[in-house]
Amino acid sequence: MTLKTRKDYLASLKKMRPNIYKFGELIKDVTTHPATKRTVESHALNYDASHEPEWADTYTATSIFSGDKIHRWTSMMQSSEDLITNMKLKRQNYRRTGTCTGGVCVGWNALNVLWAITQDMDEDNGTKYQERLKAWILEAQDKGLVVAGALTDAKGDRSLKPSEQDDPDLNLRIKEIRDDGIVIRGAKLMICGVAASHEIFLLPGGIYKETEKDFAVACVVPRDIEGLTVIEASRPSDRRDLEETAEGEVPNTGITQGLLLFDDVFVPNARIFMSGETKYTRNIIQYFTANYRACIGACVTGQGDVMIGASVLVARANGLSMKTFANKLVEMSINNQITYGLGVGACAMGFQHKAGSYFADPMTAHTNKVMVATLPYETKRLTQEIGGGIVETGCLPSYQDFTNPEYGEELHKYYRAGSVSADTRYKAARLAEWLTIGGGVPGCMHGGGSPDGARLVIRFGTPYEEYVDYARNLMGIEEEVPDPQKK
């Protein structure tokens, strides 16, 4: 087997069936269409990194199944070191692309979670899911696939279970079980990086009780499978992408999110890893979120690295030394170090499933989720504070104006501050804008679930009674002190 390259990757995407829409238009070629090409390029950079001596150790791994050298984002994670390398890769991705590369994130996590879950199911129920999964993983490793992942269902009325909704499609469901596979129907919303992916790993969107068998489905489907339609999401700044100059966008990279409409899609047995086993959905969610929320610290830290860089850059382009902002830059660095260090801490305190899969410590991982949902916002605020009015009020002319034959030169004269060119100042300010209020702001607060969900895990994971006993012991209180009951 040969490790795939950027060229292989782009070629494979071009071959796929067009089924992605944006602005009401079918995108023929995701690698060249302005709405998706930046996302594809972000992921192409991962293939490049796999072949660069400096980064090969991070971006590749050895398959525990075949012994082959594979892209790391299809590898099994079986130790804290493996999880920490996941974090390194993610931090680096941000530094290179200025945003998230979601196509190499969720699917990777999903296949590792399912590795543990399928073994549990097989042991309990005599199914053969793990075998199937292994076969598919080997294929994914061999083909060097980018596998997006999808959890979030449409959900409908949240006070009702999936089976109680007025429309059963509101959660992705098994509509029909055939001998050779299943037919699924429904939608998955908020899928990151789907335009750059080959396949999509589907997981149940919640913890289900026995009654919800139809919704306990895990499987993997090609992105261009028959019956699947993808709609790209639209963000405030995305019209800029469509223009030639693409002012305010980083020129090459980017990320998009999409939503999936499944209109009776047939999935063959070989690609089904859970079908009705509701009891195991709890562990899917718990394992998945633990790893996701530990490692997402690396994403926002990488973003923080770029925000620090952009802040220094725009300060200098404004004619100011970075020393002016030393305290703020240290604060940004501290925010960064917290989300990264806490993620690593969660990895280091993790545990190994008997199947070999390694999962991060939930309490620390969920704490990191809360940090991820707060600290980067402060870093963004600081980026705008350091950048000055040019960044924050966005008081820059459009690129068409900035380069207008009549008055563009005059604008250049007024936008130069000191020795740095007006053009660099313009770009630096647009980068800061992009990172703080533009296309580069990814969905880290709710991606992988809400911070309030994380707080719930912390609430129910803290051993309050044990802590009460420490307090009682210290003071020699022998009386039992239970929680007062409502009268």
Added chain:
Amino acid sequence: MTLKTRKDYLASLKKMRPNIYKFGELIKDVTTHPATKRTVESHALNYDASHEPEWADTYTATSIFSGDKIHRWTSMMQSSEDLITNMKLKRQNYRRTGTCTGGVCVGWNALNVLWAITQDMDEDNGTKYQERLKAWILEAQDKGLVVAGALTDAKGDRSLKPSEQDDPDLNLRIKEIRDDGIVIRGAKLMICGVAASHEIFLLPGGIYKETEKDFAVACVVPRDIEGLTVIEASRPSDRRDLEETAEGEVPNTGITQGLLLFDDVFVPNARIFMSGETKYTRNIIQYFTANYRACIGACVTGQGDVMIGASVLVARANGLSMKTFANKLVEMSINNQITYGLGVGACAMGFQHKAGSYFADPMTAHTNKVMVATLPYETKRLTQEIGGGIVETGCLPSYQDFTNPEYGEELHKYYRAGSVSADTRYKAARLAEWLTIGGGVPGCMHGGGSPDGARLVIRFGTPYEEYVDYARNLMGIEEEVPDPQKK
């Protein structure tokens, strides 16, 4: 005199010389062009309010010069009540427009500051500036003008004074003094609401020493004066404005910022209120920022009111009760109450200039500036946290997709959560997006100067030695304890 109406206002704007550009194009009619019509509408609502019984007291005042009923935004502010009413008007403006109405803010403040400063200059130097100013104010009151205001110069190399720059135009300057007026040249950047204004009040952009006479200029010019070109600034989401559906924009209102290029503009004497008197630039800046930074609390509070409303709205459209987010909503309310209450506190502790003008307490006003530069960011973060992934990851299809004949209906099915329609949910989420990462995010952090500037005022305004003496007295320390000197 008759109080002008929306109709008068729109008609007067239509008559003006087109000199505003965006995307390389000259805007013929600011009242109808998609890039400016929302800003104009925001200001037209102020004329409406002047005639509404519920709001007339807030939006109109009695001229202390003519005794006529006038639009409040051209009135003299001579008591803390006047300043507090300024705040009420601003809070209400946000509630109605979802953003700032900068055309009725800076010019109003400027004319009040100059009222005090011209009296000081006239008394010291025998000039007749105040008389001229009074004449112009009467005209502005009579015509019901919207007067934008401009302070920020291009500045060039910030380590050099205006006179030391390699290009003297980098700060707006008096190029020539004639018998009947002056010729000015240079640029003013970051001007809010200029597209909706009739005139622009120009103030010096800094505190100047004797050597910088050419830059100590205060005057007022029609927005369409010969030699003045306005370039509208460009923001991440502003291409949406140009589309028919304008997805993600509030349908009617908005705000824009622009920059002004002065190419040898002649200003007649009657409109000049300072010309070379550098010594008074310090007080211009101090009085201006004190009032500006006290009252800006009302703007962000109004924005906070709308963010609270949008948060509750989108939560409900997501199918969740606002009780779920009670703590977060209280936190948002507290943030709001701080910026408003602190602004009122600054007004209540203000002082009256002998000319009658009333100015807010600087220490409290600058403290409020720091709050304005921090708390609304947390309120935005909370809006995104409450709104959920639909708001924060922006995972909504474009309006073209959402209403697409082929799959739009299917999208509607999946975006309905509970009893609220998918359309309302879509709009609610777009409003939250607009307020937190879209076109509704105004420049409150650096507008009116940077928070670090405010911190400097606080640093030099705190009476540290007096506080040291309290400490010494309490402990009976008789030894003098001066600050250690560098060796």
Added chain:
Amino acid sequence: MTLKTRKDYLASLKKMRPNIYKFGELIKDVTTHPATKRTVESHALNYDASHEPEWADTYTATSIFSGDKIHRWTSMMQSSEDLITNMKLKRQNYRRTGTCTGGVCVGWNALNVLWAITQDMDEDNGTKYQERLKAWILEAQDKGLVVAGALTDAKGDRSLKPSEQDDPDLNLRIKEIRDDGIVIRGAKLMICGVAASHEIFLLPGGIYKETEKDFAVACVVPRDIEGLTVIEASRPSDRRDLEETAEGEVPNTGITQGLLLFDDVFVPNARIFMSGETKYTRNIIQYFTANYRACIGACVTGQGDVMIGASVLVARANGLSMKTFANKLVEMSINNQITYGLGVGACAMGFQHKAGSYFADPMTAHTNKVMVATLPYETKRLTQEIGGGIVETGCLPSYQDFTNPEYGEELHKYYRAGSVSADTRYKAARLAEWLTIGGGVPGCMHGGGSPDGARLVIRFGTPYEEYVDYARNLMGIEEEVPDPQKK
């Protein structure tokens, strides 16, 4: 009438019946006993200030009843200016005493609240409470009394109403109504400044329903009335008070809290201002907390002033310039300015009761309570951060060791840092300790009620539906969007 002096004050306290205990001992003379003399001295300073030209305007007022010059802490507050002067007095008290002077705070507020409430009751029910109150106020003004105030009952089981408790005494109650007065029984906890007071104003501790008539009592009693026993509270550092050197205490001033045990105390009719009118307890609490929580901002700001002074002092005694800590000192100043400015804002937005009493704006006042419960803690943390290990780890020898004949001189040698004497450094560090972890830390978080109580007021005072309508109007959403109901 003559304005009382320190001498009058001390003489009057000496004449009172001893009924205050601490450490199991009856305190014979509160003006000389080491456990109470500092509190008395703090209040004596208020009498001094009433006679000092610089402070007389703040510390005295003109009686609206008699036209006499009176101590301000017995005056009627009938405008925002009156409330703001209350704040000025409180800030100054902290600066002079390094702590709170609770004896001139709660009673003052109480008599103003009751002025409004008694008028309401009299108008509704034909009672004559206000007349009685006026007579007592005139006496208090004439005698220059210090009137402590008491609200907090023991409460017992908080899930039960007063009348439902297993012991009716758990809330202060009317045990018997006689022709000439009432007999009260129960306890009031957490009374500030009682040891320095002449009289105590008792208010109901909660909002009561019709069934709780016995607990709806407002009256005023001499501190040494028959049947009343006061127990002084004990704080971690209070044993230091008892030593001759009183290391770690400010030498002269201080504050104490106490609790009151009422063992069938007879209160004559002339001193009763509410007796069973439960309906008015709501307004008592609302008016009281509004003023209290607006003005408490001044107390913690005064404390902040001293903490800033102590921080600079100890930094210099450590040999460091205050410039080293410029950012932290600005942050402390900002914290200070918020609690003060927000308090003033609440006063400025207040309202006048028809009886003439003026009350602060509740929403802003309660917001300030939340600030008072958070910001000073950060200021304390910064004081410890600036002060260094000498303050924070408390690694200073005892004063007995520091002045020990054998090794005291050696300790002085090692505790001098630069040009400031070791003795000053010692005192400066002990002051910072006292302010942050010692006797000078007053109870500002729960004094006047809990911050969670304040948050509740904010929660129920925010007009959410109005804000939702702003959001709907902006987006043109016509659908009603009510809060989802539980199913």
Added chain:
Amino acid sequence: MTLKTRKDYLASLKKMRPNIYKFGELIKDVTTHPATKRTVESHALNYDASHEPEWADTYTATSIFSGDKIHRWTSMMQSSEDLITNMKLKRQNYRRTGTCTGGVCVGWNALNVLWAITQDMDEDNGTKYQERLKAWILEAQDKGLVVAGALTDAKGDRSLKPSEQDDPDLNLRIKEIRDDGIVIRGAKLMICGVAASHEIFLLPGGIYKETEKDFAVACVVPRDIEGLTVIEASRPSDRRDLEETAEGEVPNTGITQGLLLFDDVFVPNARIFMSGETKYTRNIIQYFTANYRACIGACVTGQGDVMIGASVLVARANGLSMKTFANKLVEMSINNQITYGLGVGACAMGFQHKAGSYFADPMTAHTNKVMVATLPYETKRLTQEIGGGIVETGCLPSYQDFTNPEYGEELHKYYRAGSVSADTRYKAARLAEWLTIGGGVPGCMHGGGSPDGARLVIRFGTPYEEYVDYARNLMGIEEEVPDPQKK
């Protein structure tokens, strides 16, 4: 060799020469004197834990030198696991003692740091330090010693180097070098746990240049060595310790700090591990602080565990369910998880010195120091907010009053709230007080150096230019953008 027990430990302390003073008095027996017995008991608990099956793995280790089972606090730390176990031990110590056990912290770290440094010195200079150190470590392991550690010098004028001070003793120094050892002189301040220790490890207090040879000394001395006098520090609440009932103190455990006066103390060669090698002082400080500041996260987390327990306890004793405070308790848990998880992250990202010693990642460790200097303060504030006025205003009677024969019973009646006894409520409130404003508040902000020192490490450790390059690359900016130079 046999693992020492509590009995051995107490017996060995009793045998030592009395040289510790407090309140001007020589303490004869640290194991029984009320000023020190609590500290000794805290450390005795560590010996107990070494013999408890549940804790033996944490509290003991196998000597890499002798293969013997030893107390872990004398072990070599040679992997991230070893560091993480250090953290576990520290967290547990707090849970058991309610405070820090400083005697098993600094010395342990010091011997591991010197293990690396002595190897470096020996390799470079042919000295034989490591051999000596090994011999001493073996002895410490064999005897099961508690080894305190001391870095902080008196320092004098901080703008001068040690050799420039007017008194050379202001930093601990080598006064004389003899054939058989050295004579040292000076003082070390802020030594934690010295009263419970057998020996004290002395390290240089700063990074020294070549000129400061006399101050580059590392050695270990018995706590009762001739010429050494220890003065215990005094804290606000420590007079309570001396009373029989010791109200407000945890009954058995505690911590004290002291300062050391060296009056020409002779140290034999066998106990000297650095003597004049200034060049290596930098690494001593760097290695020491990295480990110290990673692991200190565990201490404050343990304290946080107890604060959570105390909060729940006092809430219940107040008659309130912990559900009332769910959000605050989650926030406390998050604070805890951050300081612990970040510490573990620093350990996991550490590095191994060629001598085998393992050190934590400095950037993450110093970030944790900043967290340790902030988050626990918020946790304390929350403890007081949850605890209510009884905790925060300290409005509890003294224990003498609470148990007074005359009115004690009445007080018990009023302090019972619901079903929990008044006695338990009293103790719970005193524990919360002790943890937040009393004797249990240890010096975690400046212990091991100041947070500003940590911020400096972060400032100089952040690769700003690398981050600028990420920003430039993303935007395709080819221009170099160096920091503007001062003109």
